[in-house]
Amino acid sequence: xxxxxxxxxxxxxxxxxxQLRDWRIMVPLALLTLFFPVLMDVTAQQIVGFVIKxxxxxxxxxxxxxxxxxxxxxFPITVSLVIALESFAGETERRSIEPLLDSPLEDWQLYVxxxxxxxxxxxxxxxxxxxxxxxxLKLTLNWLPPxxxxxxxxxxxxVQALVMxxxxxxxxxxTTSVRAAxxxxxxxxxxxxxxxxxxxxxxxxxLYDILWWAILGQIVLxxxxxxxxxxxxxxxxxxxxxxxxxxxxxxxxLFKKSFAGQARSFGYWYLQxxxxxxxxxxxxxxxxxxxxxxxxxxxxxxxxxxxxxxGVYQWAKxxxxxxxxxxxxxxxxxxxxxxxxxxxxxxxxxxxxxxFLAFFSFGxxxxxxxxxxxxxxxxxxxxxxQAGISPVLFATAYFLPHGLLEVPAIVITGAALLRLGTxxxxxxxxQTIGEAFIHALADxxxxxxxxxxxxxxxxxxxxxxxxxxxxxxxxSIW
Amino acid sequence: MIEADGLTKQFDDFLAVDGxxxxxxxxxxxxxxxxxxxxxxTTVRMLTSVLRPxxxxxxxxxxxxxxxxxxVRAAVGVLTEQHGLYGRMNAQDYLEFFGQIYRIEKTVLRxxxxxYLTTFGLDEARFRQIGEYSKGMRQKLAxxxxxxxxPPVLLLDEPTSAMDPESARLVRDSLASLxxxxxxxxxxxxxLLEAEELADQIAIIRRGKIVARGSPGELKxxxxxxxxxxxxxxxxxxxxxxxxxxxQRHPEPAEGLSQEQRHPELVEGSPQExxxPELVEGxxxxxxxxxTSQGENWFRFRSEDPLVFNPRVLxxxxxxxxxxxxxxxxxxxxxxxxxxxxxxGAAPDDLTEVADA
Numbered sequence: 001x002x003x004x005x006x007x008x009x010x011x012x013x014x015x016x017x018x019q020l021r022d023w024r025i026m027v028p029l030a031l032l033t034l035f036f037p038v039l040m041d042v043t044a045q046q047i048v049g050f051v052i053k054x055x056x057x058x059x060x061x062x063x064x065x066x067x068x069x070x071x072x073x074x075f076p077i078t079v080s081l082v083i084a085l086e087s088f089a090g091e092t093e094r095r096s097i098e099p100l101l102d103s104p105l106e107d108w109q110l111y112v113x114x115x116x117x118x119x120x121x122x123x124x125x126x127x128x129x130x131x132x133x134x135x136x137l138k139l140t141l142n143w144l145p146p147x148x149x150x151x152x153x154x155x156x157x158x159v160q161a162l163v164m165x166x167x168x169x170x171x172x173x174x175t176t177s178v179r180a181a182x183x184x185x186x187x188x189x190x191x192x193x194x195x196x197x198x199x200x201x202x203x204x205x206x207l208y209d210i211l212w213w214a215i216l217g218q219i220v221l222x223x224x225x226x227x228x229x230x231x232x233x234x235x236x237x238x239x240x241x242x243x244x245x246x247x248x249x250x251x252x253x254l255f256k257k258s259f260a261g262q263a264r265s266f267g268y269w270y271l272q273x274x275x276x277x278x279x280x281x282x283x284x285x286x287x288x289x290x291x292x293x294x295x296x297x298x299x300x301x302x303x304x305x306x307x308x309x310x311g312v313y314q315w316a317k318x319x320x321x322x323x324x325x326x327x328x329x330x331x332x333x334x335x336x337x338x339x340x341x342x343x344x345x346x347x348x349x350x351x352x353x354x355x356f357l358a359f360f361s362f363g364x365x366x367x368x369x370x371x372x373x374x375x376x377x378x379x380x381x382x383x384x385x386q387a388g389i390s391p392v393l394f395a396t397a398y399f400l401p402h403g404l405l406e407v408p409a410i411v412i413t414g415a416a417l418l419r420l421g422t423x424x425x426x427x428x429x430x431q432t433i434g435e436a437f438i439h440a441l442a443d444x445x446x447x448x449x450x451x452x453x454x455x456x457x458x459x460x461x462x463x464x465x466x467x468x469x470x471x472x473x474x475x476s477i478w
Numbered sequence: 479m480i481e482a483d484g485l486t487k488q489f490d491d492f493l494a495v496d497g498x499x500x501x502x503x504x505x506x507x508x509x510x511x512x513x514x515x516x517x518x519x520t521t522v523r524m525l526t527s528v529l530r531p532x533x534x535x536x537x538x539x540x541x542x543x544x545x546x547x548x549x550v551r552a553a554v555g556v557l558t559e560q561h562g563l564y565g566r567m568n569a570q571d572y573l574e575f576f577g578q579i580y581r582i583e584k585t586v587l588r589x590x591x592x593x594y595l596t597t598f599g600l601d602e603a604r605f606r607q608i609g610e611y612s613k614g615m616r617q618k619l620a621x622x623x624x625x626x627x628x629p630p631v632l633l634l635d636e637p638t639s640a641m642d643p644e645s646a647r648l649v650r651d652s653l654a655s656l657x658x659x660x661x662x663x664x665x666x667x668x669x670l671l672e673a674e675e676l677a678d679q680i681a682i683i684r685r686g687k688i689v690a691r692g693s694p695g696e697l698k699x700x701x702x703x704x705x706x707x708x709x710x711x712x713x714x715x716x717x718x719x720x721x722x723x724x725x726q727r728h729p730e731p732a733e734g735l736s737q738e739q740r741h742p743e744l745v746e747g748s749p750q751e752x753x754x755p756e757l758v759e760g761x762x763x764x765x766x767x768x769x770t771s772q773g774e775n776w777f778r779f780r781s782e783d784p785l786v787f788n789p790r791v792l793x794x795x796x797x798x799x800x801x802x803x804x805x806x807x808x809x810x811x812x813x814x815x816x817x818x819x820x821x822x823g824a825a826p827d828d829l830t831e832v833a834d835a
Contacts, residue, residue, distance in 0.1 A: 007578070007579060007581070010575065010578045010579055011579075014564075014567075014575050018564065018566055018567070021566045022566070095558075095560035095562060096560075096562040096563065096564060097562065098528075098556075098558045098560060098562045099556070099558065099561075099562040099576070099620075099623065100562075100579075101528050102526050102528060102551055102554070102556040102558070103551060103576070103579045103580065104548045104549070104551045104552035104579070104580065104581075105548075105579060106548055235528050235529075236528065236529050236530065239523065239528065239529070
């Protein structure tokens with residue numbers, strides 16, 4: 001294995017040397033390594049001076065200086081995006097990739113070699129820039145970050161580089177020109193910009209412990225991106241001469257074909273095609289069922305950690321009393337038919353939003369979003385139990401009637417989103433990544449239209465018109 | 479070394495290679511000829527395990543191209559149409575880079591790099607950036623890369639296309655010595671003279687199908703018919719024929735007379751010239767020989783069995799005291815064979831059948 005990795009590093013070495021010979025890469029790296037940290041040092045000094053002069057809160061610079069440390073580490077990392085985007089697409093365009101593809105290197109060796117080459121120079125520059133910034137801080141403000149924070153920032157810089165490069169290499173392997181790769185880079189830049197904003201908030205709030213979670217999350221994401229890249233690495237496509245034009249017409253035709261399947265009538269489509277799509281979701285459905293249980297358990301666990309307030313006891317009292325419940329529901333208009341539409345549309349909105357998020361997160365964000373609903377269910381049950389209501393009675397009265405419809409709808413939605421996500425990280429035999437994704441999208445559309453939307457409608461109807469009456473009746477009997 | 483059976487490659491709705499079968503033994507050179515876009519490069523890419531065949535199978539150096547792609551690629555040296563060089567590297571570093579990828583031991587690699595740079599005349603330019611190289615130098619460097627790990631199989635696409643005659647000769651000599659060293663070589667080329675010089679077998683590919691295959695001699699015989707032989711004579715044919723008739727009429731030769739005085743009827747533009755076909759009949763050709771063309775002092779014929787009939791022709795001519803200067807086989811270019819094969823008239827099945835036989 002080490003010998004195989006050594007071969008991958010042969011590629012890394014060559015490419016890194018090549019980058020170091022290219023002034024177009026070296027000039028920005030040098031500027032970001034030497035000039036930019038000094039600029040940030042000056043900025044830090046100015047801020048400190050301003051705050052002291054104004055007699056302002058020292059927390060301003062206490063938070064800003066570590067934040068600038070992160071920024072100094074991040075900026076050189078951005079160069080890695082350019083290098084990585086060029087890694088395969090550039091060689092494909094210059095037709096210099098073929099001798100490498102003809103060599104005995106395995107796919108992963110070629111892939112990892114180029115992945116590391118995309119990171120090496122920029123991480124080196126990032127760390128060098130960080131050192132320059134710290135030297136400046138020590139000399140001017142006599143400040144150094146706590147060792148743990150420094151380690152966090154250094155790891156964070158490396159992990160950000162890994163995420164960007166692994167994303168960029170995926171893009172680069174799926175395109176045959178640098179132009180196309182650059183155009184697709186917004187799929188990396190936008191999420192990274194959002195991520196950086198989140199990290200900035202964390203830094204300004206001083207929640208440095210949460211940075212570990214950010215690091216962990218990015219490592220997982222990078223792992224999935226690497227898996228995606230390897231799963232869809234295809235020597236054949238790299239040698240293809242197809243233009244990287246987006247074939248919307250072709251994609252739409254494929255989607256329609258996959259969506260309709262063999263159906264010649266709506267009845268056939270509903271009874272056969274939707275059934276087949278559900279069949280293909282067997283494994284993700286099983287996984288989502290497990291996630292449901294975990295979500296409820298997590299919610300109940302959280303509930304036991306929440307100290308109960310007087311308000312909770314008041315709520316519990318209402319919840320146990322059928323008469324009080326009826327008057328509460330009537331006074332809030334929750335038994336009106338309009339509420340059915342509201343709940344149904346709200347659920348549909350959530351499904352669409354989570355589906356959108358799932359596209360950018362291998363399905364994970366979608367599943368987590370759905371899981372939140374189940375966690376809330378668990379929290380409510382747990383709080384009720386703590387307040388002295390039987391959890392079985394509470395769940396039966398308040399969730400069971402519509403839950404019988406809504407939970408399967410959640411499970412199926414999550415399964416379809418998971419399938420969309422896993423399609424990206426799973427090699428598709430005889431299909432391109434786009435084709436596989438379109439087939440998964442067609443399955444998603446089938447189950448959402450054919451099963452989830454009707455289930456949510458029925459669930460909303462039951463939730464408004466049956467569950468409250470069932471709860472009132474059950475609690476009155478109890 | 480290379481066995482391909484029914485190799486087929488379909489790209490969406492385009493059939494790039496359609497049932498190509500090849501067999502190249504160690505020490506053999508196969509020239510793969512065909513127009514641009516005929517499927518040569520796709521075939522080579524399937525043989526290097528870069529493209530996965532849609533149908534059919536192939537074994538290269540004993541390894542299946544689908545089952546053991548890495549082993550196949552390790553056993554093959556490939557010169558691609560695009561040489562795939564890195565402009566910012568120098569030749570020494572470039573060859574060492576690929577040597578490492580092919581796991582050549584460090585000291586051996588140094589020796590080999592020196593050897594190939596010297597062989598291909600790149601020794602003095604070894605530390606110059608490849609970007610500064612001429613086309614020919616780049617091609618030689620790419621060829622050195624393909625040979626560096628001494629693979630048992632070489633797949634070479636246009637190995638001399640950008641080279642000056644001297645460099646091209648050098649490369650052809652190298653290929654000839656590699657053939658002697660029992661390497662199996664597939665040569666994709668448009669240079670038909672090169673193919674004829676180097677190849678033991680020729681396969682002509684057209685629209686993804688092999689339309690003709692065999693040794694250069696077999697292909698010529700099949701596509702151009704039996705070989706032609708030419709007899710060259712010391713005097714014009716007509717005067718010789720006339721002299722023969724005279725001899726029959728006057729057994730003693732008329733000495734001291736010029737040709738024109740002896741045979742005034744053979745002077746150019748005379749009415750005798752109009753009877754040219756009859757002169758042909760006067761040629762002393764035995765059975766099994768057919769006259770194909772004739773000129774002023776030569777004629778050509780086809781022989782069903784040259785070993786049997788050609789000595790008879792010579793014997794008959796000498797017996798009649800015809801002044802024979804030479805008898806030789808008429809050289810036939812591979813170009814004619816190629817053009818005939820790739821033009822629509824060629825019947826693939828028929829041609830391939832003969833080549834197989």
